[in-house]
Amino acid sequence: MPTLPIIIVLSVIILFAAFFMVKQQTAAIIERFGKFHSIRQSGLHLKIPLVDKVAGRLSLKIQQLDVIIETKTLDDVFVKLKVSVQYKVINEKVYDAFYKLDYPADQITSYVFDVVRAEVPKMKLDDVFVKKDDIALAVKAELNDAMSDYGFDIIRTLVTDIDPDHQVKIAMNRINASEREKIAAQFEGDAQRILIVERAKAEAESKRLQGQGIADQRREIARGLEESVEVLNKVGINSQEASALIVVTQHYDTLQSLGQETNSNLILLPNSPQAGSQMLNDMVASFTASNQIGEAMKNQKPKEKE
Template sequence: MEIALFILVAAVIFVVKALNVVPQQHAWVVERLGKFHAVLAPGLNIVVPFIDRIAYRHMLKEVPLDVPSQICITKDNTQLQVDGVLYFQVTDPKLASYGSSDYLSAITQLAQTTLRSAIGKMELDKTFEERDDINRAVVAALDEAAASWGVKVLRYEIKDLVPPKEILLAMQAQITAEREKRALIAASEGRKQEQINIATGEREAFIQRSEGEKQAVINAAQGEAAAITAVATATALAIQQVALAIQFPGGMEAVNLKVAEKYVEAFGNVAKQGNTLILPGNMADMGTMVAAAMSIVKTQK
């Protein structure tokens, strides 16, 4: 009875040792008698108890790894405190088990040395501008070396670049000065544009005024010319009408009467405009005056 119970317990232990369930995205490395035998895939796996043993367990998911902060020297001899984060994934469980005694430490150390080398080739200002180039350089170096460790380096990201306090204050002062410079330049450009706009406006206003004055002079000249033409035309028509009127019977007598009236009216106006009056010697002979005027009219005719 005791022997049967012992055999049953031994069988249960054997079965338990023989059956192994590997979780998804995991890989277990099995050694048989101290030598690599197989890699157990996710799911139910059977091994030989007491002969096979699970030596390594690897997770195949992407793993973030913090790279400790370190001091790097730039090309212009400035100290920078840099830290970052590395993302890797185990791609070959066998190499991850036997390619390196500690691939995590190896990746971390290589990331730090590669980072120091990349930053040492750049000046301080370039390190802030070319973070992507630094990240790519670290990933390229790590990926090449980690291939023999069964690890794939996916990406590296710099978290912080911290210069010394004195350098940081100097950079802030430089940024402030640069912003003030841009503000002064913008203000001067604004004043320049303002003066240009004012000058342009004054020029256009002067041109408009001159054009208006020119048009006004032209209009006045055209008005005067039209007035002179109208007066001349009216005068010509009046003379023509007078000449035609003289041709009719009694026309000459009417002209004599009109000339006499104008003669008398002219002397009356002379008397009104001044205290001194100069009269011709034959003032009493009005007929003689009219006859003289008519002789002039006949001559002009």
């Protein structure tokens, strides 16, 4: 009788040992007496206790492996690259993934090192940044050829980081800053040149308008003088006397205008009462002399023709 409870307990243990569960996106490898028997997918499964055993489980999810490689570029710059490899076990090749390869991460890492150190030394540092997608594609192509035989599918490879030597980064930043300062100086020079040109154009336009204004002013003065001479000619005053009269009149108008300015320190010389008369006499004498010279030149021309 005491052996009955023991038999019952053993039976329960064996019964529970006969059942096992496989999680979603997981594959379980069953071995019988140490030899591969079957692959079980997700769900509740039954095995023969003490005969069958779960040799291992493989995740069917996409996994990511980050590999950091230090290598040298064509222009002798040491750089660290971080390559992220996304891979998964092929459902139809679970057997190969479990039995052919013990450490897939180490295998993938070795291939990544081999490809990166073969590709990057062919490029200059600037090209490494520009062609990082080409490096990633080369890594993926190599891994797909190598890992497909072991039951692994390479989903994607990404070059997620490129880290040059610290001194090189400082030099690159200095070059970039100098280049930007050069561009800023060029823009500033162009702005200054445009400002100078526009200022010169404005000044030239101002001078032109000022000259035009002075010309218009003189033209109007001349027209006014012409009209004044015509009016005086109508009352029997000849052109010389009219011109002298206009000059004397403007002289006294100027003196009157200066006298109205209380804060003016300007002194017009000569400004004596006889100045107007003297000026008139001088102008009449000048006009007379000029007329005599003109008449003499006219009389001289016919004699030269003879």
